[in-house]
Amino acid sequence: MRLNELLKYNDIVIQCHDNPDADALASGYGLWWYFKNNNKKVRLIYRGKNMIRKSNLTIMLDKLNIPVSYEPDFADVPELLVTVDCQYGQRNVTKTPAKHIAIIDHHQIIDDFPEHSEVKNGIGSASTIIWDLLKKEGLDVNDEPLLATALYYGLYTDTNKFSEISHPLDKDMQDELVINRSIIVEMSNSNISLDELKVTGNAILNYEYFSDHKYLIIKSEPCDPNILGVMSDFSLETAGVDVCLSYYISQSEVKFSVRSCIKEVHANELAAFLAKGIGGGGGHIYKAGGTLRPEKLMHLFPLQTDEQYVNFSTNILHERMERYFDTYEIIYAKEMTLDASEMKKYSKTTQELGYVKLDDIFPDNTEITIRTLDGDMDVLIDTTTYLMIGLAGEVYPITENELRNSYKTLDKPFDKTFEYAPSIRNTATGKKKKVMSFAKTAISVGKTKIYAKPLTKKVKLFTALNEERYYTGEIGDYIAFREDDPHDISIIQADLFPILYHEV
Numbered sequence: 001m002r003l004n005e006l007l008k009y010n011d012i013v014i015q016c017h018d019n020p021d022a023d024a025l026a027s028g029y030g031l032w033w034y035f036k037n038n039n040k041k042v043r044l045i046y047r048g049k050n051m052i053r054k055s056n057l058t059i060m061l062d063k064l065n066i067p068v069s070y071e072p073d074f075a076d077v078p079e080l081l082v083t084v085d086c087q088y089g090q091r092n093v094t095k096t097p098a099k100h101i102a103i104i105d106h107h108q109i110i111d112d113f114p115e116h117s118e119v120k121n122g123i124g125s126a127s128t129i130i131w132d133l134l135k136k137e138g139l140d141v142n143d144e145p146l147l148a149t150a151l152y153y154g155l156y157t158d159t160n161k162f163s164e165i166s167h168p169l170d171k172d173m174q175d176e177l178v179i180n181r182s183i184i185v186e187m188s189n190s191n192i193s194l195d196e197l198k199v200t201g202n203a204i205l206n207y208e209y210f211s212d213h214k215y216l217i218i219k220s221e222p223c224d225p226n227i228l229g230v231m232s233d234f235s236l237e238t239a240g241v242d243v244c245l246s247y248y249i250s251q252s253e254v255k256f257s258v259r260s261c262i263k264e265v266h267a268n269e270l271a272a273f274l275a276k277g278i279g280g281g282g283g284h285i286y287k288a289g290g291t292l293r294p295e296k297l298m299h300l301f302p303l304q305t306d307e308q309y310v311n312f313s314t315n316i317l318h319e320r321m322e323r324y325f326d327t328y329e330i331i332y333a334k335e336m337t338l339d340a341s342e343m344k345k346y347s348k349t350t351q352e353l354g355y356v357k358l359d360d361i362f363p364d365n366t367e368i369t370i371r372t373l374d375g376d377m378d379v380l381i382d383t384t385t386y387l388m389i390g391l392a393g394e395v396y397p398i399t400e401n402e403l404r405n406s407y408k409t410l411d412k413p414f415d416k417t418f419e420y421a422p423s424i425r426n427t428a429t430g431k432k433k434k435v436m437s438f439a440k441t442a443i444s445v446g447k448t449k450i451y452a453k454p455l456t457k458k459v460k461l462f463t464a465l466n467e468e469r470y471y472t473g474e475i476g477d478y479i480a481f482r483e484d485d486p487h488d489i490s491i492i493q494a495d496l497f498p499i500l501y502h503e504v
């Protein structure tokens with residue numbers, strides 16, 4: 001959806017979810033600003049039983065001039081109603097009748113969409129979606145410093161102080177916003193009330209420890225989701241604790257936060273596992289979080305009473321935590337080899353990839369950050385380093401020698417579109433360039449053969465080159481090693497394998 005599609009309406013109401021959080025307020029504010037600039041009659045409201053009381057939010061309303069009003073008894077029927085950070089008809093947003101409905105949200109899709117909607121599941125905050133939509137209309141929110149600060153705080157609070165960010169668009173916004181830092185500091189230091197401090201203490205007191213896999217489960221009363229991160233960060237410092245899950249169950253959702261301090265467990269992967277099919281989860285290697293949706297849980301189990309809902313949610317988290325550690329096998333490629341007798345021999349199929357000469361983009365010796373859908377990567381530019389761009393937009397550095405040995409390079413541009421086009425930022429100056437405009441085509445000519453087989457169990461692979469960070473292979477993906485080097489083990493995605501290799 002483009003925001004300008006909504007300009008055909010004149011009487012517009014933007015509604016946050018009940019008990020609005022910083023992200024709902026910030027994204028609503030961004031949208032309000034857009035309509036105001038376009039001379040529309042626009043109101044920003046929230047409804048429900050409770051007026052905003054949390055100290056960080058009252059500071060936010062006051063210092064950032066958020067033009068929101070509390071309208072528990074709202075009776076007008078606007079021409080257009082936009083719900084932000086929530087979806088019309090869901091139980092966390094009081095129903096407001098309107099002639100037309102739009103929704104802008106970053107939560108799991110559960111219902112049919114109204115005529116106008118922008119719902120992006122993998123994004124860290126609704127603020128990011130608004131920021132992106134405003135950008136597409138050619139607007140720069142940095143022209144309005146208080147708005148920029150609000151959007152930043154929306155993402156900050158929705159991702160546990162940025163620690164649970166996983167989408168590159170979130171990182172782009174975090175980098176590009178010019179904010180009032182002292183207001184952010186003030187808000188984030190009024191985040192916990194004295195009551196919540198007690199909630200934190202009580203939750204930690206009642207931890208459950210599972211010694212077989214050294215993890216801790218902490219159940220809290222419903223609280224600000226950020227407090228879950230506080231609990232698990234603190235508890236992870238305990239000796240003998242490698243992984244920590246903290247969670248609460250509220251009417252509208254189950255929120256959880258995951259921490260890991262061992263290289264064999266990536267918190268983001270565990271979070272995705274816990275929420276698979278019943279919500280969403282993600283973040284970073286060490287810190288991650290997620291949500292389970294009651295509507296999704298109900299598909300698995302008919303939840304009639306609140307007690308059933310609470311018990312079922314509790315059980316499913318416990319059961320998945322326990323099961324997680326049995327779902328995979330760990331391979332340390334430096335010390336291990338695979339049994340070739342169960343594998344078939346393949347050779348690489350000729351294909352077109354992209355390559356980029358890095359010192360075409362920034363001068364020799366520049367430190368850069370390459371941003372892709374899979375994450376950020378820091379690289380120091382030198383005259384012999386190239387970047388390869390794979391079929392799915394994945395990016396990896398390669399030396400000039402490797403490039404010459406395995407590929408035939410052409411002068412032809414490599415023009416492909418990906419969900420998120422990789423970008424390169426000069427780490428020191430912040431100057432950003434699009435990778436694709438420098439990319440040319442390379443044709444693979446590799447003659448090396450591999451042995452490969454599809455995985456029947458999930459694998460965590462520490463390659464010989466990267467002993468610190470594992471690659472995950474799901475069931476159906478291929479595990480392979482090079483005929484000329486049995487320790488050069490790799491994983492190839494199920495959908496890419498038939499494109500990249502053919503049996504010999």
Ligand SMILES: [Mn+2]
Binds near residue numbers: 023085106124126158
């Ligand atoms: Mn949100």
